Amino acid sequence: MQKKRIVIVGMGFGGVHAAQALAGKGHDILLVDRNNYHLFQPLLYQVATAGLEQESIAYSVRAMARSWPDVRFHLTEVTGIDFSRKEIQVTSGLLPYDYLIIGAGSATNFFGLTAVEQHAFDLKELEDAEVLRNHILSAFERAVIEPDPARKRALMTFVVVGGGPTGVEFAGALIELVNFVLAKDYPELGIHTARVVLVEATDRLLAAMPQELGMYTLQKLRSMSVEVLLNAQVVDVDAEKVSLHDGAVIPAHTLVWSAGVKAAPLAARLEVPRAAGGRIIVEPDLTLADHPDVFVIGDIAWLQQDGKALPMIAQVAMQMGVYAAKAILAKEQGSVLPPFRYHDKGSMATIGRNAAVANVFGLQLRGYPAWLAWLLLHLYYLIGFRNRIVVLLNWVWYYWFHERQVRLITRRKPMKQD
Template sequence: MPSPNQTAPQPATRPRVVIVGAGFGGLAAARTLANAPVEVLLINRTNYHGFWPLLYQVATAGLEPESIAYPVRAILRRYRNANFLLAEVQGVDFTRRCVQTDVGEISYDYLILAAGSTTNFFGNNQIARYALGMKDLDEAQRLRNHVLLCCERAAVESDPTRRAALLTFAVVGGGPTGVELAGAFIELIRHVIRRDYPMLDTRQARVVLIEATNHILASFPESLQHAALQRLRQMGVEVRLQTQVADAHHDGLTFRDGSFLPAATVVWATGVRGAPLADALGVTLGRGARVVVTPHLTLPADERVFVVGDMAYLEGYRPGVAYPMVAPVAIQMGEQAARNIIAQLNHQPMLPFHYIDKGQMATIGRSAAVLDAFGIRLSGWLAWVGWLFVHLIALVGFRNRVLVLLNWAYSYFTYDRGVRLIFGVGAERQPAVVEYDEVNDH
């Protein structure tokens, strides 16, 4: 026993791992570190984790926002070494090992940056001003409000030209997000708007999918690209290939060839870049404003700082091509970064990141999808069932799975959407009214 004048030895403080971002990569890292001899602090600007692959269904009145979001604290409470901080990260002082937030500085021993991505408007302020993005719940709700407001305005519009513009929905980008959103818009027009607004001639309504290249779903095999294109056109989507957008306006889009598309709704579903935090770090950035990392997922000059998910630029998916900005990559990167931290603590060598490609899929409206996984290529109803199963299982929380399943079942059997409410974020936004003379001026 120590003498009265001696101080009893104190337990050593465990290293602190700070994780910035509660997306797929950040949560995967936190889960992997659950039983490690570290203290984990996860910082996020919202108090929830969002399941963004289903964001387009919130935007088209198919799901409630809370169906695809889950409280971060509820996720972390099962891990005794993990805590949560609601804060906006503004930068990092790598010399002092401090994360700078709007509530003060947070020190770290190891840092995992998993702040995700944002819409890339490629420096075009006009497009950023007039096009709607879809990268978080606020933007999805704003888009839903805007679409419903357009229908309300169209219902009382006497000028057929203006009414047609209010019922034109342009989606820029032929990737999975654009394809899924275009299909959802058509379903919304066919099964909801047609019945909710009997005074409207929905034959005037248009969904236009605009792609700069000569094919949609570029990462899919050619046979599935063709199947998706054929399905979209059968549904009534106008697919414009090899069409480049030059500018956006309050009343529509101008293309590089000088033509103009009158449209009150323009959704920018092409172009993604690293989160704005990447610009504030003062490190080397690759394409898409993504942070260049080593194969171990660390900064080249600091092995205690890891970058994962959409923020990380690491080539290796294909020669000269960085890993794609998708959830499976983020999850595997988050897990590998956490394992490499544990390796450092155990004085073992870190292992490089190797991505295990589990395939890809995209849904195309009701009862149709394309699937490319483990050598299996499917399109149609079977692929759609597979898409439903994978996304349902991947949702966080039993309650969310039940809510989403009930919503899907309701929509499937009734051809209806249950979330046709204009409220909250962006409810005050007024859709553009296209003047007849303005259309002719273009």
């Protein structure tokens, strides 16, 4: 067997699973990412709500690669790909490949709303979570010294857009932060006037889940005093208010946007067929139509199954990563895999303390059992044993003491030039 050079772009869930499946199989593997860590995105909202330190949900790529034979890593950004010359262009030069796996992920989709893009916070990258946490805590500090009651309340009003898992989880975690933790931190503020408003464009929450679980989530969030607005859309925003489609105006200094994702910017830089959200259209074996040596996986890939595009979630990316790796190994042995097929293992979302919804193994769980399942599954998928212990420690602390200890406002200093 000839040794091939396989480049994997992006160390998200797809890229990591591809690398794991390819390592030690006799090929040279080069991992490329603009961060030196794998980020566990599903817990970003807990960093943003002071529940976890950012370091506990990120894991060094080199720490993983240590146990993978013939795997190297380049910290660099991909600026383009020449499919005919089989080269990727990175900031530091050109990298040739025999096989390429593209798993560059996704970015927040602001759907062309430039005011929203300018003012809204989102939760895609590690620093987004820290920036949002700093902003939330700073808003309360500013409220302390704000003499005008209306502005004071606007500083303590948080509008979250999008009733999918991220929006639901963030809104639930934020209202708990306010009611359990910040209420004790800011006795001088009438903290019961703080508002968390969840805005959803359709008539239900968690559209990907069975109807009953969406209903449970709605009731639970409302019982926790999250104001849920269904069939509502944000049309404009500035530093002090959020405007809705029906003319209603919410005085608020914070807008968190979790209403949509699109393909990562890399997709637009390539000459490839693209579908909705700029995602790259792939063949049933995840390759590009004219380039059987190029696989596209995860959020950035667009593939229909049973008449519907596969969702942009971690599970799809992981299965695609493993498939792409196996497909390459099969090709090298002269065989061909059957087309990729996604196996939906279900989904879950946590709402708050002892409350979650899960649709797994054909079961619909809600409340405590779903919450426990959520905790265990997220700990299991988190990479790094030490990270698991730190996360578990924070969760136990919060559960027992109602304390989230990472409520720091860290300052931003630019890196030194050299």
